[in-house]
Amino acid sequence: MKKYLLGAIAATTALSPIAAMAQTEVQFWHAFTGRLGELVAAQVEEFNASQSDYVVVQSHKGNYSETLNAGIAAFRAQEQPHILMVFEVGTATMMAAGGAIRPVYEVMGESGASFDPDAYIGAVKGYYTTTDGDMLSLPFNSSTPVLWVNRDAMSAAGVDPDTDMSTWEQVGEVLDALKAGGEDCPLVTAWQSWIHLENFSAYHNVPFASQDNGFAGLDTELMLNGPGQVAHLTAMGEWAKDGKFIYTGRRNEGGANFRAGECALFTESSAGYAGISSEAKFDFEVRPLPYWKAVADEPQNTIIGGASLWVMSGHDAEEYKGVGEFMSFLSTSDVQAAWHQNTGYLPITIEAGEATRAAGFYDENPGTDIAVIQMTANQPTANSKGLRLGSFDQIRGIIDEELEAIWAGDKSAQEAMDSAKERGDALLRRFEQANR
Amino acid sequence: MEKRVTFRGWWLPLLLIAPQVIISAVFFFYPAGQAIWQSLFIPDPFGLSAQFVGFGNFEYLLGDKYYRTSFLTTAIFSILVTLCSMVPALFLAVIADRLIKGSGVYRTMLIWPYAVAPAVAGVLWLFMFNTRVGVVSWYLGQLGYDWNHVLNGGEAMGLVVVASAWGRISYNFLFFFAALQSVPRSVIEAAAIDGAHFWRRFFTIVLPMLSPTAFFLLVVNVVYAFFETFGVIHTITSGGPQQSTTILVYKVFADGFVGQDLGSSSAQSVILLIVVGVLTVIQFKYVEKRVHY
Numbered sequence: 218m219k220k221y222l223l224g225a226i227a228a229t230t231a232l233s234p235i236a237a238m239a240q241t242e243v244q245f246w247h248a249f250t251g252r253l254g255e256l257v258a259a260q261v262e263e264f265n266a267s268q269s270d271y272v273v274v275q276s277h278k279g280n281y282s283e284t285l286n287a288g289i290a291a292f293r294a295q296e297q298p299h300i301l302m303v304f305e306v307g308t309a310t311m312m313a314a315g316g317a318i319r320p321v322y323e324v325m326g327e328s329g330a331s332f333d334p335d336a337y338i339g340a341v342k343g344y345y346t347t348t349d350g351d352m353l354s355l356p357f358n359s360s361t362p363v364l365w366v367n368r369d370a371m372s373a374a375g376v377d378p379d380t381d382m383s384t385w386e387q388v389g390e391v392l393d394a395l396k397a398g399g400e401d402c403p404l405v406t407a408w409q410s411w412i413h414l415e416n417f418s419a420y421h422n423v424p425f426a427s428q429d430n431g432f433a434g435l436d437t438e439l440m441l442n443g444p445g446q447v448a449h450l451t452a453m454g455e456w457a458k459d460g461k462f463i464y465t466g467r468r469n470e471g472g473a474n475f476r477a478g479e480c481a482l483f484t485e486s487s488a489g490y491a492g493i494s495s496e497a498k499f500d501f502e503v504r505p506l507p508y509w510k511a512v513a514d515e516p517q518n519t520i521i522g523g524a525s526l527w528v529m530s531g532h533d534a535e536e537y538k539g540v541g542e543f544m545s546f547l548s549t550s551d552v553q554a555a556w557h558q559n560t561g562y563l564p565i566t567i568e569a570g571e572a573t574r575a576a577g578f579y580d581e582n583p584g585t586d587i588a589v590i591q592m593t594a595n596q597p598t599a600n601s602k603g604l605r606l607g608s609f610d611q612i613r614g615i616i617d618e619e620l621e622a623i624w625a626g627d628k629s630a631q632e633a634m635d636s637a638k639e640r641g642d643a644l645l646r647r648f649e650q651a652n653r
Numbered sequence: 654m655e656k657r658v659t660f661r662g663w664w665l666p667l668l669l670i671a672p673q674v675i676i677s678a679v680f681f682f683y684p685a686g687q688a689i690w691q692s693l694f695i696p697d698p699f700g701l702s703a704q705f706v707g708f709g710n711f712e713y714l715l716g717d718k719y720y721r722t723s724f725l726t727t728a729i730f731s732i733l734v735t736l737c738s739m740v741p742a743l744f745l746a747v748i749a750d751r752l753i754k755g756s757g758v759y760r761t762m763l764i765w766p767y768a769v770a771p772a773v774a775g776v777l778w779l780f781m782f783n784t785r786v787g788v789v790s791w792y793l794g795q796l797g798y799d800w801n802h803v804l805n806g807g808e809a810m811g812l813v814v815v816a817s818a819w820g821r822i823s824y825n826f827l828f829f830f831a832a833l834q835s836v837p838r839s840v841i842e843a844a845a846i847d848g849a850h851f852w853r854r855f856f857t858i859v860l861p862m863l864s865p866t867a868f869f870l871l872v873v874n875v876v877y878a879f880f881e882t883f884g885v886i887h888t889i890t891s892g893g894p895q896q897s898t899t900i901l902v903y904k905v906f907a908d909g910f911v912g913q914d915l916g917s918s919s920a921q922s923v924i925l926l927i928v929v930g931v932l933t934v935i936q937f938k939y940v941e942k943r944v945h946y
Contacts, residue, residue, distance in 0.1 A: 316701045618893060
């Protein structure tokens with residue numbers, strides 16, 4: 218009997234990848250399901266098959282917020298994973314937690330894995346590096362907002378689908394024409410705060426918050442009530458009142474309307490490509506995000522949304538070597554090019570972008586390079602490097618509420634943004650106090 | 654003269670109440686104590702450091718006008734949920750009680766919604782009232798009413814109230830129905846002989862005899878509206894538009910798990926504990942006096 222039992226144990230141990238002999242295990246928690254989840258699993262499998270020293274174990278922990286909370290709870294219970302995926306708005310929270318994380322540049326340096334910080338696209342890594350240029354977390358999935366156009370809807374309303382829509386001034390005229398042509402939903406948006414405030418500010422090179430958008434210190438205050446932002450939101454508010462801009466919700470609810478062909482114009486992440494290209498039964502096109510000629514002569518660059526991989530503290534040196542190897546693998550050109558082409562997310566290295574272009578992907582899928590061009594057109598400034606604000610997930614909630622007040626006509630854009638600043642600043646002060 | 658069973662010694666009685674004491678201690682007193690302790694600090698999310706601020710968290714909260722508004726929102730929400738779940742339940746129970754044939758079928762079907770979890774109920778109602786594909790909002794559109802709970806706070810409140818009260822009607826129905834069965838037939842028959850019609854009998858005899866049940870349900874439903882409706886609000890409105898459906902318990906979640914501000918979150922749960930405690934005391938002190946057992 219005892220013999221059988223031992224045999225059974227030996228058999229199950231041999232079958233289980235976790236207990237495979239002499240391999241170091243690396244836990245990787247992420248927030249992807251569905252198609253994206255499959256692609257992550259495939260990356261991990263490929264890495265595990267490529268070498269025999271380390272085994273990466275990936276687990277899905279819910280959406281972005283839930284994954285971050287799972288990571289925090291696990292750290293408190295001292296059961297944290299080695300690698301935790303954190304969305305871009307959680308960056309300040311992770312950065313402030315000096316004792317809970319290990320900066321990526323440090324881990325990579327110690328692990329001896331190949332790591333060249335200059336290989337990463339500036340506008341992508343900028344979000345996750347210190348003001349001294351040290352990379353704190355590895356960019357994983359990044360996207361940026363663009364303008365999606367339903368060409369059939371434009372034609373149906375009697376508007377030339379090739380009309381120039383580089384500026385919001387021009388878009389305003391197109392919206393008038395669409396409305397006059399009988400279009401019920403001329404413009405719809407996803408992620409309103411991210412696109413129409415955070416990216417708006419970077420794109421027009423105006424500050425979103427003081428202290429270089431929070432990069433230079435925790436004593437930052439929101440500056441989203443400046444004349445540029447207010448002018449844009451005032452125009453959007455007018456459009457909402459006239460039924461030219463249709464508000465559908467705080468997240469990407471508008472995507473369903475656009476993909477069903479109900480709306481003509483849609484401001485959404487470049488990563489919307491996978492969904493739109495598979496569902497849209499109309500002729501669509503990707504255009505650069507419009508800018509206001511009256512606010513800036515030339516657009517600066519847009520900023521990213523998405524997530525990065527943070528290394529958590531409290532593990533053995535040998536395990537960190539595995540983390541380094543895995544991150545080095547993720548940054549290779551082939552892995553990145555495949556990820557970029559499959560998902561519509563931006564490549565994180567310059568080389569991967571070039572490889573994609575050389576493979577003719579952009580010619581076959583026109584518009585997929587707009588996001589890359591838009592992000593890399595200019596060297597990022599202090600206003601367009603990104604945002605690093607504490608409690609930012611919740612501040613976005615406040616901004617959403619205030620924007621809803623504008624769309625409903627309850628507040629003017631100036632009143633709403635003044636209020637958003639006041640309420641957001643209170644949270645920033647709390648965060649400053651908690652992380653002093 | 655009261656009859657009492659007395660134990661000899663201490664060990665047996667202590668042993669007998671031990672399970673309940675242990676469960677209460679582990680699942681209620683310990684977490685509640687932790688919440689009270691944490692409400693005096695501003696900790697960082699990872700628990701690496703914490704600063705003692707005394708009643709600073711409470712000062713911060715009570716100085717916040719949005720938090721104070723949240724009390725009013727919670728009061729409106731709780732009253733509406735309690736009314737909307739108890740009145741229809743009583744009506745249905747009275748009707749079902751009069752049925753001679755097939756009452757079992759009706760009873761079973763009326764209890765079904767209780768089996769639906771709040772979050773799932775939220776999604777169900779959200780689909781019906783979805784501004785784009787919702788069946789109900791489409792019919793309202795046909796009637797010329799432009800339903801938009803995404804921007805209209807009143808409509809959002811109405812929707813979360815209905816979604817929260819819906820499953821609760823079944824629960825209340827069960828209790829009212831059982832209570833109706835225990836009303837003595839002889840009293841009702843005597844009143845009928847004296848010429849009292851159905852609704853008169855209902856208001857003068859049945860309703861007073863239901864008062865202990867109604868009181869119990871009042872307490873239970875207020876507690877439900879305060880705490881358990883979180884799932885409905887999270888799925889339908891996330892507290893919006895413009896905080897119009899942010900009830901106290903939703904704010905505890907938002908500050909704790911979205912904002913990672915555990916100090917403020919703990920302080921809010923302490924305030925919530927006090928509010929519900931006071932409410933229950935008021936109910937027992939004043940409302941119970943009007944209850945006939």
